[in-house]
């Protein structure tokens with residue numbers, strides 16, 4: 001068996017960071033989608049929820065995050081807005097279902113496949129985000145930090161629509177909000193909950209952005225509070241429209257992942273062996289060795 005020295009370890013982590021940065025940089029370039037992929041990302045009505053639409057997003061590379069579009073007679077509220085190049089595409093799609101102006105734009109978190117075109121919406125719409133979304137964007141020199149912030153929750157009232165943003169603690173980042181379309185009993189979870197396959201067919205697994213305050217240790221607690229909200233329909237950060245049951249499945253899988261890594265720590269397994277020793281095939285989350293080691297490091301610190 002290959003024994004990693006500290007030096008190879010540092011190199012591996014460095015290579016992983018480089019790869020991640022390259023992926024993020026590439027995400028800024030507009031990819032060319034096939035006809036079939038394009039057909040899958042067209043605006044669609046959320047079944048049974050009048051006035052609510054989704055511009056689908058399946059991944060952080062090709063199609064970005066899901067955009068929720070709440071339409072009222074007097075204006076439109078967007079939740080998330082994909083990439084820095086996405087503004088015009090989003091407007092073209094919104095205009096298929098409403099001529100009303102975009103009044104508000106909410107962010108589930110700061111990542112550039114969700115809040116990437118904040119700046120382009122600012123001249124006409126009020127962009128609102130959690131205080132840690134603003135802090136993360138300013139620290140990362142990312143354009144479009146929300147000028148209006150909240151610490152725990154905020155609400156928008158438009159005609160008969162009530163749109164609530166709730167912050168329940170750390171998870172994917174330090175600034176994840178869940179947006180509740182109250183009378184429609186539907187949430188947009190951002191990347192606290194993702195599901196299914198990317199457009200390229202690979203499987204989505206939870207990503208903990210430790211550099212921006214993410215936490216594996218606290219993720220399930222955050223989801224437990226989300227599950228207290230009154231809703232039956234779920235728009236994940238990425239993936240198809242689902243129900244509350246799938247959030248429970250995801251939450252339980254996450255809890256199992258954390259428990260198994262904690263058990264390895266208890267047994268004295270070192271961080272270099274965690275990927276080899278951990279058995280998570282049943283969870284069907286393709287997590288890389290550096291991703292598992294980063295979770296291990298956090299759990300070692302918090303135990």
Ligand SMILES: [Zn+2]
Nearest residue numbers: 109111172191
């Ligand atoms: Zn994200």
